[in-house]
Amino acid sequence: xxxxxxxxxxxxxxxxxxxxxxxxxxxSGAAGQESAQTGRxxxxxxxxxxxxxxxxYSVLTHPRCINCHTATNYPQQGDDRHRHLFNVVRGPGGxxxxxxxxxxxxxxxxxxxxxxxxxxNWHLAPLSMKWQDVNDNILPSGEVCRSLxxxxxxxxxxxxxxxxxxxREPLVLWAFKPGRRRDGTARSLPPLSHEEFVxxxxxxxxxxxxxx
Amino acid sequence: xxxxKLTVNGQSKQVTVDxxxxxxxxxxxxxxxxxxxxxxxxxxCGACTVHLAGIATRSCVVPVSLIGDRPIVTIEGIGQDPVGxxxxxxxxSEDVVQCGYCQSGQIMxxxxxxxxxxxxxxxxxxxxxxxxxxxxxxxxxxxxxIKTASQKLA
Numbered sequence: 001x002x003x004x005x006x007x008x009x010x011x012x013x014x015x016x017x018x019x020x021x022x023x024x025x026x027x028s029g030a031a032g033q034e035s036a037q038t039g040r041x042x043x044x045x046x047x048x049x050x051x052x053x054x055x056x057y058s059v060l061t062h063p064r065c066i067n068c069h070t071a072t073n074y075p076q077q078g079d080d081r082h083r084h085l086f087n088v089v090r091g092p093g094g095x096x097x098x099x100x101x102x103x104x105x106x107x108x109x110x111x112x113x114x115x116x117x118x119x120x121n122w123h124l125a126p127l128s129m130k131w132q133d134v135n136d137n138i139l140p141s142g143e144v145c146r147s148l149x150x151x152x153x154x155x156x157x158x159x160x161x162x163x164x165x166x167x168r169e170p171l172v173l174w175a176f177k178p179g180r181r182r183d184g185t186a187r188s189l190p191p192l193s194h195e196e197f198v199x200x201x202x203x204x205x206x207x208x209x210x211x212x
Numbered sequence: 213x214x215x216x217k218l219t220v221n222g223q224s225k226q227v228t229v230d231x232x233x234x235x236x237x238x239x240x241x242x243x244x245x246x247x248x249x250x251x252x253x254x255x256x257c258g259a260c261t262v263h264l265a266g267i268a269t270r271s272c273v274v275p276v277s278l279i280g281d282r283p284i285v286t287i288e289g290i291g292q293d294p295v296g297x298x299x300x301x302x303x304x305s306e307d308v309v310q311c312g313y314c315q316s317g318q319i320m321x322x323x324x325x326x327x328x329x330x331x332x333x334x335x336x337x338x339x340x341x342x343x344x345x346x347x348x349x350x351x352x353x354x355x356x357x358i359k360t361a362s363q364k365l366a
Contacts, residue, residue: 086256087342098328099268099321099340105255107278113232114273116255182254 049207055192055200057141060131060148062190064175066138068123071130079188081136094124110174115182119174128153145211159205166201216276220245221289231277235269236260238276239286247287247316251345258344261317262286268324287316295365296323302361310348318344322358331362 059065067076075084091097096104106122131144139147147153148162157165166172176194178187192200204210215228220243227242239245239262248271251259255270262271265282290296299322309315318341325332325340332340337355346354 086258087339089339089342091339097325097336097339099324100343101267103267103269104261104343105270105273107274109278111273111275111278113275114234114254116273118278 045207046210049204049210050212052200052203052207053145053210053212054141056197056204057144059175059190059192059197059200060144061138062175062188064178064187064190065172066131068171069125069129069131070136071127071132071134072136075124076136090124094126095122110177110179112180115180115184117174117179117187120170122171126155142212145209149209149211159209162209163198163201163205167198214277216279218276218279219281219283221285221292222283227276229276232275234272235262235264235274235276235279235284236271239271239284245286245288249313249316251314251317256343256345257314258317258321259314261320261344263290263320263324266324266327268321287320290320290323293323295327295361298364299323299326299357299361302357302364306353306357306360308350308353308357310350314344314346314348315350318346318350318354322354322361326358326361326365330365332358 060069063076063079063081067078067081070076070090073090074088075090076082077084086100088100088102089097091101096102102122102124105116107116107118108120109118110116111118129147131139131147133139151157154162173194175190176197178189180186190197213228214231215226216231216238218225218227218238220239225243227238229238229242236248236250239248240250248262249259250272251257253272255273258270260270260272261268263269263285264274264279285293291300296319299319303309303315303319308318321341321344325336329336329340334355337358341351341354341358
């Protein structure tokens with residue numbers, strides 16, 4: 001009698017144990033799947049972020065943008081990115097020097113009749129935002145990305161600040177409406193529209209601003 | 213055609229021109245102020261330099277429609293400015309001019325330089341005056357005149 005009661009208890013205990021173990025396996029299996037899904041989703045987001053960055057980079061390194069993101073004492077001009085004519089120099093604030101400021105020629109808007117481009121506060125990007133080396137070679141994607149996201153270099157902009165800069169800065173907007181050259185032909189445009197550029201910047205920021 | 217109100221050397225002027233007309237043509241053809249010279253027409257030589265709200269500006273590439281209410285000072289008016297007067301005197305005392313065609317622009321750029329930097333170094337002078345060309349090659353005398361004016365202004 002005692003033996004059969006013990007045996008019943010043992011069977012019950014075993015069933016409970018097996019059940020608990022099975023439950024545990026089920027729970028841990030679900031968590032594993034979830035974790036794997038999260039991992040896959042994080043990885044996908046990271047990859048989407050990197051792809052978006054490459055799109056952003058393709059715009060940043062277009063002549064309409066990079067010509068004023070030099071590492072030298074002068075801006076560049078044209079699709080061949082030649083040194084700015086007329087002995088123009090950077091000057092202490094990136095706006096040229098007295099007697100030869102950017103505003104000596106560049107006004108608040110494009111001058112279509114004379115071919116001089118213009119937008120509010122025409123100036124060079126600071127040297128900390130250089131996207132070229134001193135020999136005018138374009139810096140690699142990862143290096144530009146790391147500079148752009150370094151708040152000690154980028155005027156202390158976080159992701160939303162960078163997005164706002166790409167959305168609203170007059171000189172960024174100018175790059176997508178650069179007007180006509182002196183000979184009347186249209187200046188070339190960056191590879192994305194402004195809307196696509198802002199969307200790509202948003203995707204990249206959403207993904208945590210990953211750098212290659 | 214459109215009518216624009218301009219302030220030139222402290223005087224109000226009104227012109228009716230195509231909005232795309234560069235300021236240089238407005239000054240020379242409409243207002244008959246021929247002290248400002250046409251050199252290249254592409255801002256490459258500096259002969260057409262005037263001051264627009266105090267900034268040395270190439271009048272050959274700035275359409276009149278982009279001037280707004282900014283005051284314009286030309287070579288005809290720069291002598292009314294204390295720094296401008298000193299620079300013009302230095303130009304005379306150092307006998308800078310040869311043919312003289314570029315000198316209106318040279319003086320306007322030199323005044324802009326000295327208004328910002330009272331004691332310019334050789335590098336300051338080279339950088340600020342680097343966009344003003346002189347086919348007679350009076351650069352050495354230009355530099356000397358700027359230094360003379362700088363001493364007078366000290």
